[in-house]
Amino acid sequence: MSVEIRDIAPGLWLWRQPHWEWREGDDWEPEVSSFVVESQGDTVLLDPLAPHPSARNVWSRLDAAPPTAIVILKADHVRDIDPFVHWYGATAYGPWRFERGDAPRTELTPVLPGDHLPGGLRALYDGRGLGETPVYLPEQRALVFADGMMAPGGLLRVYWSPILEQATLPALHAMLDLPFEYVLVSHGQPVHGRADFEAALEREPWSRPTGA
DSSP states (O other): OOOEEEEEETTEEEEEEEOTTOOTTOSSOSEEEEEEEEETTEEEEESOOOOOTTOHHHHHHHHHSOOSEEEOOBGGGOTTHHHHHHHHOOEEEEOSOOOTTTOOSSOOEEOOTTOBOGGGOEEOOOSSTTSBOOEEETTTTEEEESSSEEBGGGOOEEBOOTTIIIIIHHHHHHGGGSOOOEEEESBBSOEEEHHHHHHHTTSOOBTOOTTO
C-alpha cells in the first residue's frame, strides 16, 4: 500500500491518507495530512496519523530521519502519538487538556501560544480559547493548522467559531506580520500560499451553523 507523499519545501513534507473515522455526511473530507519538518537539527512530526504498516514509502522515509519530537496542535488529534513515541522515542508536546477518553498514555509537555518548540517552531494564538495552537515554521516560512483552517474542495477557509469576529479573525490577521509563504492544513487540499490565506480571511467561514 502506498500513501501519497508530497515535498513542500526543503526540510518540509507531508503524507496524506484517508482517515478511518470519516463517515458520509461529516463536514470534513476523508483525506487528512500529517506534516514533517526538519529544522535546527530536529525532525518534528505535526499531528501525525499513522499510515498502514504496508505504506513503506512513508515508513522508510521516517526511519531515514527518525522523529525527535512530536507536536500535537489540537486535543482530538492525539490519535497515534503513543505508538510514534514508542517507536521512535520522540519527545511529545501538545494540549494541556483533553475531552473525556481522549487523553493519551504519553505525558505531553503543554504547548501554549508564544512557546518555542524543538526545531525553532513557534506556537501561535488563533483566537479560539486555546482549542487549537497553530505553529509557525521559521526556516520553511510556513503556518500549520489542525482544523482552524480547512480547504474543502481545495478552497482555503477559516473554520467557523462563535467568537469569529471578536477574536478569531483578529488573531489570524495578526499572523500576517509573520513572513510566511505557505499555509498547511490537515483537511482538504493541504498546501496553500500567502495570498490564499489573505483571501480566506475575507470569505465566508466553513461550517457556519444555520442562523449563526
